Amino acid sequence: MKKPLIIALDFPGKKEVNHFLQRFENEKLFLKVGMELFYQEGPSIVYDLKEQGHEIFLDLKLHDIPNTVKSAMKRLAGLGCDMVNVHAAGGRAMMEAAREGLEEGRTGKRPSCIAVTQLTSTSEQQMKSEQLIPVSLNESVLHYANLAKEAGLDGVVCSSFEAREINSRLGSSFLTVTPGIRLLSDDSGDQKRVATPEFARAEGASAIVVGRSITREANPFEKYIQCKQSWEGVLNEA
Template sequence: MSVFVALDFSTWTETEQFLKRNDLAGVPVKLGMELFYREGPAIIEKLQADNHSIFLDLKLHDIPNTVHQAMKNIASLNVDVVTIHAMGGKEMIYQAKQGLAGSSTKLMAVTILTSMDNTVLEQELGLPGNVEANVIRFASLAKEAGADGVVSSVHEVPMIKAHCGEDFLSITPGIRLSDSSQDDQKRVATPEEAKQQGSDFLVVGRSITKAENPRKAYEQVMKEWQHGK
C-alpha cells in the first residue's frame, strides 16, 4: 500500500522546493501532465535519484498504435505506475500493456474522473447508466484487456473488487482529510474510509500540498490510512 503525494506544481523548481522544505524526500509521488509536459523525462530521473516511487499520471487516450509506441518509451523510464483512459477501448488498453512488456510498470486505467457525476455523464457525454454502472463497465473492460487495475473513486472500490477480483488494483484520488476542502472533486473520501473500502493506493494532493504544515499533513494521512483516526 502506498500514498502518492500529487505534485501539482508548474515547474521543477517549485516541486523541488516543496519537497525539500517539507522534508518529503523519498515519499511516493504522483506526477501529472502539467509538470511532465514542461520538464520532460528529466524530472523522472531527478525524483528517482531522491528515492521517490513515481505514479506517472498521463491518462493517455489515442489510437492503439500511438499508445503502444508511447508506452514503449515510458517503459524505459522505470516508473511504478502509468495511466490511460479506459474510454480508449479494449484494443487501446491491450496495446498499452504490450508496450510496457518487460518492465515492472503497472498499467492503470482511469474509469470515470472524480470531477464527474451523473449529470455530466448523462447530459454532456450521453453515456447510459449512472457513475457506478459506467465505472464497472470500464473496469471490467480494462481487466479483460490486461490492465493491472483502475483509478476510481473510493466509493466504487468494493464494486470493482466484487466484479474484477481482489487482486485487481485500485488507485483512489479524491482523498481529503476530514478538515480539508473538497475543491473541484465531487466524489471524495478520507484515508480511513478508503482503507475500509479496500483501496490499494491513495493519491492525495491539496490536503497535503496546501496544508499549513505539509509534512504533518502527510503523516496524518499515513496515520489515518494505516490505523484510522
C-alpha cells in the same frame, strides 16, 4: 503491492517540487507526476525523482488510437516509472496495446498500468448529459474496470465509492487507485466524489492519491503524516 499514499505533485515546475520535497528530508515517497509538471520538465523530472529514491506514478492518461498509445508506452517504459495510466474510454484494443508497448519497451520490471474509469470530478448528471452514457455512474465505472481487466491491465483509477465492488468482482489483486481524497476539515475543491483516507481504507482501496490537502499546507510533512496514519488505521479522525 503495498498500499501506498501517493502525493500528487501538482506544481508548475522543478523548482517548486524541490522546495516542497525539502520539507520531507529523507522520507521516501510515492509521487504522482501529472501533465502540468511532465509537460514543463519532460522525462528529466522522472529521472531526478527516481534518483532520490521515490516511486513514481506518471499520470498522463493516454487516450489515442492503439498504435499511437503502444508507441508512446514503449518510450515511457524506459523512464523507470512504477505506474502509468490510460483512459479506459479508449477501448479494449487501445488498453491491450498500452500493455504491449510497456512490455516491449521495458528494461526492468514493467510499470503497473491502470485505466481511468470516470474522473472523480465527474458527477452522474454530467456523465449522462455530456458523455451521453445512460447507465448509472457506478455501472459505467464497473464496466470500464471489467474492460481493463479483460485487456490485461493491472487495475483502475476510480473513486473510493466503487473500490469495494470492483474488488468483489475482479479480485483484490486488481488495483483500485483512488484520488479525490480529503480529510474532513479540507475543502473539496473541484472534486465531486471525495472521501477520507479512512473511508478509502474501509472500502478496500489499493492506494490513495492526495494532492492539495498536502501540497497546499503550510506544514505539508505534518499533514502527510496525518493522512498516512488515517490511511493506515493508526488513528481515527475526529
